[in-house]
Amino acid sequence: MTLRRAGLWGLALIGLVVAFVFAKVEGGFIAWFIFSFLFVICLYELFTALTGLRFVGCERKTSATRISAGQSLLIQIDIHRRGWWPIFWLRIHDELPGRWALAVQGGDRVLLPLWAREFQFSYRITNVQRGVYRIGDTSLQSGDLLGLMTQQRVYDRSDSVIVYPRVVPVRGWSNVHPEELGMRESTRRRSEESTNVLGVRDYVPGDRLSRIHWPATARWGALLAKEFEMHVSSELLFVPDVSAQSYQGLESGIFELAMTTVASLMKYVYERHRKFGLTMHGDTLQRFPAGSDEALFMHCLEALAMAGPNGKTPFSQSLLRIAQEAAAGTIVVAVSPRLDKQIVITAEQMRRRTPIEWFAPIVQNELTTEQRSSIHLLESMRVPVYPLRQSEQLSQLVRGGGHHAAKVR
Numbered sequence: 001m002t003l004r005r006a007g008l009w010g011l012a013l014i015g016l017v018v019a020f021v022f023a024k025v026e027g028g029f030i031a032w033f034i035f036s037f038l039f040v041i042c043l044y045e046l047f048t049a050l051t052g053l054r055f056v057g058c059e060r061k062t063s064a065t066r067i068s069a070g071q072s073l074l075i076q077i078d079i080h081r082r083g084w085w086p087i088f089w090l091r092i093h094d095e096l097p098g099r100w101a102l103a104v105q106g107g108d109r110v111l112l113p114l115w116a117r118e119f120q121f122s123y124r125i126t127n128v129q130r131g132v133y134r135i136g137d138t139s140l141q142s143g144d145l146l147g148l149m150t151q152q153r154v155y156d157r158s159d160s161v162i163v164y165p166r167v168v169p170v171r172g173w174s175n176v177h178p179e180e181l182g183m184r185e186s187t188r189r190r191s192e193e194s195t196n197v198l199g200v201r202d203y204v205p206g207d208r209l210s211r212i213h214w215p216a217t218a219r220w221g222a223l224l225a226k227e228f229e230m231h232v233s234s235e236l237l238f239v240p241d242v243s244a245q246s247y248q249g250l251e252s253g254i255f256e257l258a259m260t261t262v263a264s265l266m267k268y269v270y271e272r273h274r275k276f277g278l279t280m281h282g283d284t285l286q287r288f289p290a291g292s293d294e295a296l297f298m299h300c301l302e303a304l305a306m307a308g309p310n311g312k313t314p315f316s317q318s319l320l321r322i323a324q325e326a327a328a329g330t331i332v333v334a335v336s337p338r339l340d341k342q343i344v345i346t347a348e349q350m351r352r353r354t355p356i357e358w359f360a361p362i363v364q365n366e367l368t369t370e371q372r373s374s375i376h377l378l379e380s381m382r383v384p385v386y387p388l389r390q391s392e393q394l395s396q397l398v399r400g401g402g403h404h405a406a407k408v409r
Contacts, residue, residue: 012042041146048144051085053153058138060094060157069130069166069260076122077138079113086114088145092121094157095136100125128163130259132306135159164301165256165263172201172397173268200224234329235275235290238262239322240304241336242282243311250337257361258335259304260391265333265359270297278303281318282311290330316346323350332356339367339374339385347383358385365389 019035056079063074077092090111096104106123113119138157143150200216203223216224240262241247247255262278269276270292277290278300288300311318315336323332332354336343339360350356358378362371367387375385386397 012038012045016042045144045146045149047085049149049151051083052087052151053140053142055082056087056140056153057081058092058140058155060135060138060159062135062159062161065160066162066164067128068164069256070127071163073125073128073161074122075125075135076120078118078120079140080118081113082117084115087142088112088114089142091141093139093141095138096125097133097135099129099131100133103127128161130163130165130256130305133161133163135161162302162305164305165259166391167267168260168264168391168394170264170268170394170397173265173394199227201227234331235277235327236269236331236333237277237279237290237322237326238266238300238333238335239279239319240307241315241334241338242280242307242309243313243315243318244309246315246336246338247309251363254337254361254363255309257363257388257391258337259307261359261361261388261394262335263301263304264391264394265335266297266300270294279322280307280311281313281315281322282307314342316342320346320349323354323356326354328353330354333359335359335361337361339371339378339387341370341374344374344377347378348381351381351383356383358383360385360387362387363389 016035016038019031019038023031023035058080059078061076061078063076067073075094077094079090079092081087090113091109092111093108096107103126104123105126109121109123111119111121136158138155139152140155141150141152200213201224203212203225207225211225213224213226240258266276266278273292275290275292276296278286278288280286280303286303288296288303315338319332319334326332332350334356336358337360339358339362343358347356347358360371367375371387375387378385388394
């Protein structure tokens, strides 16, 4: 019992005694009416204090524990109680992450349950951003009709919600490097002709006539080529840039675009049953060995959900070290906003051992002189570069360089 509540009960008892003495001495209707009124009020407050939230329980349910960025999350709280004394008002509050403050719809509401035994309360978190979140304790607050007394009860709860990066379709990405892998064109041709057709893509100059999908070409009025399931022995290693130095002074949306890019490319490879791995050098070095199973894919998505630009080692150093330890023939897929001289030097050292592709999340409409120069140098070394202003451009990738992904001026 708090000091304020003890003081109120003390004043109520003194007032009740004074009213009783006044009624006994003076007598009459008014005196006894005042005493009766105070007695009823004290009795009501006593029952409310003794019952209140004592026999009330609650359970919290979330619509999902794993969602993708941009989706909504529905949270439902089920209230059940015992006893016959009514609850005239009830306020429910969940301990939510600070990042959800502006995304809550209907999260703070006062209910009027009265004599209801069971009732529900739900609210929605819209456009949830990537990350790992914890929903804390649930607190219920109630009181009397006069506002003289309030009660609060806290229920220990802890629910985790993992929000994966947003995944967009990827089309037109050719991640096979026959010349670097020592694969002959005839071997690749036999592989293409012996596998199933997964879909179609835009025709690229140099494609053989046998690869053109004539029915789709006639239907859409444009040359479309068959997209085969490639069975090659090479593995892909995704290396996102999580170095704090790379994102210093840049918009926060660039890092989110980088995570979306990695997740989308990874899903593209996973659906084609290619082996892939993930390595990130943030506060610690995280490695996910190459594989093609669903468990690996989900573990990688969880790592991307928790990732942040907090690495202390420059990305060029981390990338070179990772490439040196990678198995021969592994295709390194780097995702970083950096396009500078040091990156060009690092790529030159890497390509002697392993092929590399570069995806650069860059939100500005026009590239700088240094970025343009770095792209030209990388492409002259046969390193495909894909500058990206938005994630939707992953659906328009064309083999042969990043000039098709973002306009270079």
